[in-house]
Amino acid sequence: MRRSDEVARMSENAEAARERVIESLEQSAEVYGLSRSAGRIYGVLYFADAPLSIPELVDRTGYAKSTVSNVTRTLTRVGLIHRRSSDGGGRRVRFAAEREIWYILQDVFQQYVQRELQTTHRTIRRAERGLDDGDGVEAERIRELRETYEDLQEIVELASELSAAELRDALDSYEG
Amino acid sequence: MRRSDEVARMSENAEAARERVIESLEQSAEVYGLSRSAGRIYGVLYFADAPLSIPELVDRTGYAKSTVSNVTRTLTRVGLIHRRSSDGGGRRVRFAAEREIWYILQDVFQQYVQRELQTTHRTIRRAERGLDDGDGVEAERIRELRETYEDLQEIVELASELSAAELRDALDSYEG
DNA sequence: CTGTTTGTTCGGTTCGAGTCGAACAAGCGA
DNA sequence: TCGCTTGTTCGACTCGAACCGAACAAACAG
Known part of the structure; x- marks a missing residue:
């Protein structure tokens, strides 16, 4: 079970389309020298309405917290996602996908x-x-x-x- | 001991230069999704004066015969080297590097x-x-x-x- | 026909990348 | 202060790619 219930509001079609596109991104990631997990995490962020924290990404991708932590670091270094240093000031970090x-x-x-x-x-x-x-x-x-x-x-x-x-x-x- | 004695005639400088360039090709190969052995075998063929057979490549690269066989197949498929179907007609196959x-x-x-x-x-x-x-x-x-x-x-x-x-x-x- | 040389295929090993869980660090709220 | 949540780091595990050696196939020489 990969997706969280938070996104269950969308239609079956949208859900399926989104999943197919994310799977494509997984595969594309390998071509660019990144891991499949990087492709999926980027894909989830690409479709997200708002920046997501690591626990939310864990929820929506099914990967372990440590994996998400490492992958978000490399994605940030490459520039495919950005750290939105949380507005609350707290320790919580949020990530958003670069769309360009x-x-x-x-x-x-x-x-x-x-x-x-x-x-x-x-x-x-x-x-x-x-x-x-x-x-x-x-x-x-x-x-x-x-x-x-x-x-x-x-x-x-x-x-x-x-x-x-x-x-x-x-x-x-x-x-x- | 990687190089064969056949090429010992060349100067120390040329030998060193050649080896450094081949090491670069090894590394480049990884970027293009090929193995290091593919980079070295291509490099040896690139500098060779004449097409080389598999035993000769084994001699000059130090890789096992099976490795050379597999790598030459993929390099041929990609087009980085060519099979010069041996003039003698025999089973012996020779490979030459594509320089363009x-x-x-x-x-x-x-x-x-x-x-x-x-x-x-x-x-x-x-x-x-x-x-x-x-x-x-x-x-x-x-x-x-x-x-x-x-x-x-x-x-x-x-x-x-x-x-x-x-x-x-x-x-x-x-x-x- | 027999032995030798060349090339391919197959099973096994090694090694590194990706992933996980646990331990740890750091902040927030009660 | 003491928990609770978040994020990072570390050691261990898995899995696939690269490589090897041995067995096999194919061709030629004698």
């Missing part, structure tokens, strides 16, 4: 892909500098690889500065 | 991200159709999500038709 997914996906990209591209590029350059003149074949191979990574890096960098609409526009209007 | 990484990354994108986007989009649309008129809040949330996914899908679709240079160009020339 595009900017978050950009951030995830920055943190995962771009960071990876950067470190790889650095490593390749260092390796390249350590070569002698006689190392013809290796030098050529490594140079090719470096240039590819420089292209990739520039593409990601440029793309991360645009909104989804702008990016779509840029691609759409290119050469036609 | 860009097109392969596009394919990986197609297979991982775009496929995921498609199924999620389908699920969301199905959920949306199952809603009644009274399901106001859910309908709105799901609509937003669907539109975001449609944007993402179109972006990926457009980007997958361009080469790295074209993509870089398109982004670079947009609005300035």
Whole structure:
């Protein structure tokens, strides 16, 4: 029994639709390097009418309190949810989902892909500098690889500065 | 002892550079959802002067024969390496690395991200159709999500038709 | 036909991520 | 002050992916 009785007011259809979408989000989460629990928790927050506390998330997801605590931390770090430092001032924390997914996906990209591209590029350059003149074949191979990574890096960098609409526009209007 | 004596002719610098780059590829592989062994095997093939057979890969990577067999299969399926069906006609198979990484990354994108986007989009649309008129809040949330996914899908679709240079160009020339 | 080499498949092991429950810390209200 | 609730941290467990070795299949050489 995953959902709490608080949300039982909604229609059967809405309930089913919501559950299906949340299951999709669970699966999407895995693609972006997050856990399934992260997908579900984000999904529950995405549909919630108001920010939710950890006990409420425990109630609505069925996960253990510790799991919810850890997952909300990583989701907050990534920026997919926000801590609404509770108005009452008390210890109770509430979380709300970020709905502008595009900017978050950009951030995830920055943190995962771009960071990876950067470190790889650095490593390749260092390796390249350590070569002698006689190392013809290796030098050529490594140079090719470096240039590819420089292209990739520039593409990601440029793309991360645009909104989804702008990016779509840029691609759409290119050469036609 | 990872490298075979066959390649001992190269200089210490080239050897070290090569090893560092291959380690980078190992790490990159994880980002793209592949195993570390896949990264190393691709790296060895990337630097190889000629296509290599499975025993040769076993020799140069230190992995078990079965591991090399499985990894080469998935790398072939993804398109990162090619089977050079041996000229001798015999059973011996040789593998060569695809060096145009860009097109392969596009394919990986197609297979991982775009496929995921498609199924999620389908699920969301199905959920949306199952809603009644009274399901106001859910309908709105799901609509937003669907539109975001449609944007993402179109972006990926457009980007997958361009080469790295074209993509870089398109982004670079947009609005300035 | 027999032995050898190459490649695949299968069962088992290892290792790390995800999850849980319990213990602990920190605040609030009686 | 003493409970009660909330949130975090820790050790243990589970499960799946990666990897290995052995057994098997297939092809060629002699």
